Amino acid sequence: MSDGGDPLVPLVIAAAELRFEHLPDDVVSVASRNILDTVGVALAGATEPVTEIMRKALMVDDTGSGRCRLWGTVTTGSAIDAATINGTAAHALDFDDWAPGSGVHPSAPIVPAVLAAAEELGSSGSEVLTAYLAGYETQERLGLSVSPSHYELGFHTTGTIGTFGAAVAVAHLSGASPRQMSTALRVAATQAAGLKSMFGSMGKPMHAGRAAAAGLLSARVAMHGFVASNDSVLGAQGFTDTHSTGRDDTWLRTGFDRWLVRETRIKAYAACFGTHAAIGAALSLREEPSFDVATIERIDLDIPRICVGVCTIEAPATVLEAKFSIAFVIASALVHGAAGVAQFTEASLADDAVQGLARRVKLHTNDWMGKTRTDARVTYAGGRTASVSADAEEIWAALSDGVRVDHVRNKFVALASPVITRARADRLTGDILGLSHCPDIEAVTRELVPRSDLR
Template sequence: MSTSETTENFAFAATLGLVRAVRDLQWDQAPEDAREVARHCLLDFLGVAVAGSREPLTEILVNEIVKPEGSSEAGLIGMMQRASRLSAALVNGAAAHALDFDDTHTAMGGHPSAPVIPAVLALADSAGLSGREVLEALLIGIELECRLGALMGPDHYAIGFHSTGTVGTFGAAAACAHLLRLDEDGWLRALGLAGTQAAGLKSGFGTMAKPLHAGRAASNGLFSALAARGGYTSNPEIIETAQGFAATHAGATPSREALDRFKGRFLIRETLFKYHASCYLTHAPINAAQQIRAEHHLDPKSIDEVEVRVHPALFGVCNIQEPKTGLEGKFSLRATTAMALLGEDTGNLETFSDASVTEARLVSLRDRIRVVRAEKTPPTHATVVVKSNGRIFEIESDSGQPASNLVAQRENLTRKFMTLTARILGRRHADALASAALNADQLASASKLIELTQPSDRFGGPGGINAKHQRI
C-alpha cells in the first residue's frame, strides 16, 4: 500500500468527499421520483411558512431585525415586507419551522427543507433566478445534509445537538454555493464557514429557540457561500479535521463507508412529511392511538391506563410530561397520545393552543399515560397499549417509511397546503401558489413564488406594508 493510500484511509477527506458526491448533480439528470419529491418539499415548505408567518416569533424577528435594516433585497413569505438576503433567510426559515409541521428525514436526523429552501429563495429572489434553479439547488442542499447526517451518526443528535440547525447549515451553504457557481475550492471554503457557525441545541425544544435553529442555519449557510465567493478563507477540512465538526459535535471520525453506501442514490426520495402538527417522533404513537380509537370505539372515560413504548432517545426529545403551552404540547408523547385517543384533530393547528393542551379532559387522560423505554425499538416505531375495563388493546406503528405512492403523497400534501394557506391567502390565491410550487421548474422567475405568498388583499402579516420595492 502506498503512503498516499495509507494517509487517505487513515484520515478520510469527508468534506471533500461530500462536495464531490453532490456538486455535479443536475436537475435534468435526476430521476423523476427525486424531482417530484423536491417539488413536494417546496410545496410543503411554502405551506408551513405561510402559516408560520403569522406566529409571534416571526413578528418578533420582523420588528426587531428586519424593520431597522430597511433593506429590500429579498421577500418575506406571507408578508409585503422585504429584508436583506440574510434576514429573509432567517425569518423565512424560522417561520417554516415555527409550527413544527415541516418535513423531516431519518438520514439527516432533522428537518431538511427548512434550513435549505429559505437560503435558496432569498438568493434566487435577489438575483432573478429561475424556479428550476431553485429546485436544483434545494435538491443538492438536501442531498448533502442527509449524507452529512449519516456521516455524523446518531451520537450527534443523542448528545444534544439539533441537526436542523447544525447539519442544516451545511445544506444551506451547499445549495447556495451551487447557485453562486463556486468552484471546488469555493465549496470547501463555504462548508468550512458553515461548520464553524453550525449550532442548535435540543435543550431549546418547546420554545422559540427551536425554529430559530432553522432560520439561523439558512442565514448562516447563505452567508457562508456569499463570503466564500468573495474569497473568505476557512478550514477546507472542517468536518474531519482535529477539533473539527465531527470531533466536537459527535466525538466521531467520519468513515468512507458511511458516504459510499449512498453512492448513486437520491436521498431526497426518502423525505418524510408531517400530517400531525407535532414533533415527528410523536407520530407513530399518534397513529397507533388513532387506530385503536377507530377500531374499538373506546370511550376515553373508560380508559384505565395507557402505555406508550418508544426508543429511549425520545425521552430527551419529546417527553415533556406536563406541557403548559401549545408549543410544549408538540413535544409531549403523553399529550399527543391523549389527543389521538380523544379524537382530536392533530393536523389542526388549533389543537396545539395553550388552552387545548391544558384543558381538563385532555389532562385527565394524559395523566393516565405512561411512556416506557423499549431499547430495541427504532426511533420512528412505537407500541401503544390501552387498558380499558379489563380489556387490552395493543397496536404497533412505524412512521419512518417514505411514501411509495407519490401521486397520493402529492394529493395529501396539497390538501395540507390548502388547509394551512387558504385562510390566509384566500382559496384562489392559495391554489395559484400550489400550482406554481408544483410546477416550479417551469417558472422563469423564482420571485413569483414569494409574490404569490403575499395575502390577496395585499396587506397582512407582521409589519406588512403595501409598497413597491426595488432590488439591490
C-alpha cells in the same frame, strides 16, 4: 480540485457540478413537493410568536429594506433577514419535513436560504431545484456520517447539519466552483449550532432560521474570496471531531449515486416526529367499535429509547412543549381524533379533557424498539383493554407516490389558504409542483402575501 486524501472532495465536486439535466424526473418531483410543503408550513408559521419576535428583533418593518419576501407578510427584507425569519417560520409549527437517516428537518434551513438568494439573483425554478438538491444531498450525507453520536451528544441536527445544506444550496445557485463550494462548507462548520436542550422552546425553530442565514452567509463570503481553515469540517478540532464520537466517511465518498431526497418524510401531524407513532396508535384505537374515550382509565405506551428526553415532557406548560409531550399528544388525538395545527393552541393546551387523559399515560422505554414505533395499550373502566402498535415509517411506506403528492397538496392548501386566500393557494400549488418550468422565482415569491393584499 484534487482529492489529496480528503474524503469531502468527491462530495464537494458532486454538489458543485450538479446540473438540472442530471436529475431524474422523480427526484425533481420530490424536490418540488418538499419545497411546496416547506412554504406551506412557513406561511402558517408566519404569525407564530417566535416568528413575530424574530421580525421585531431584526427590526424588519413594512417599509421593506430589501427585495426578499418575508412569507405571509407585505414586507420585504435583505436575503439574510428573509432567510432567518422564513426559516424560523418553517420550523415554528414543527410540521415541516424530516429525513429518517440523519434526523434533520432538511428543507426548513435550505428552502428559505435558496429562495432568498434566488430572488436577488433572478434565478429560475430549475436553478432553484438543482441548488436545493445539491444542498439536500450534501447535508444528508454529512448528517449520516456523524450519526447517531452527533444527536446523542445533544446537538439539534436541523441547526447544525442544516447550516451545511443551506451553504451548499446558495453556493450552487451562485455558480460556485468546487473550491468555492469547499470554502462555503468550511465557513458553515464554524457557524453550525443548535442544542437539543432547546426542544419545546422558541430556540428550536430559531435553529432552522439561523442555519438558513448562516448557510447563506457562508456561501456569500466564499464567493468573495474568504479564506477558511482546511480543518474546520473534518480535521482535528473541526466540526466532526468536536461534534461526534466517530465519523463514517463512506457517506462522504459516495457522490450522488443514490438520491437520499427520495427518503424525505412529509409530516401528517404538527408535532415532533417522535410522537407520530403514538398519534397513529390513537387514531387506530378510535376506529374500534367499542372505543369510548370517556371511560379510559389508563394508557400504557412502550416507546423507543431515542424518544426519552426529546418528546417526553411530562406536563407541558406551553404549546411548543406540548408538541414534545407524547402524553399530551396521544391524549389530544384520542379526544379530538386529529393532531393538526388546531390541536396545538393555547385553548387546546388548557383543555381539561385532554389534560386529564394525559395524566393517565404511563411511558415504558424499550431499547429494542425501532425509533419510529410505539405500542399502546388502553385500559377502560371495568378492566377491558385494547392494544395497538403503530410505526410512522410503515405508515409512510404504505402510501403510493400519488397519495403522497395529494397529501402535500391538501396540506399546503389547508395551511396557506387562511393566509393568502384559497384561490392563490390553489394556483401556487400548481406553480410550485411545476417549479421546473418557472422562468423567475419571483413569480412564486410575490404571491406569498396575506389575503388583505390582493393583487
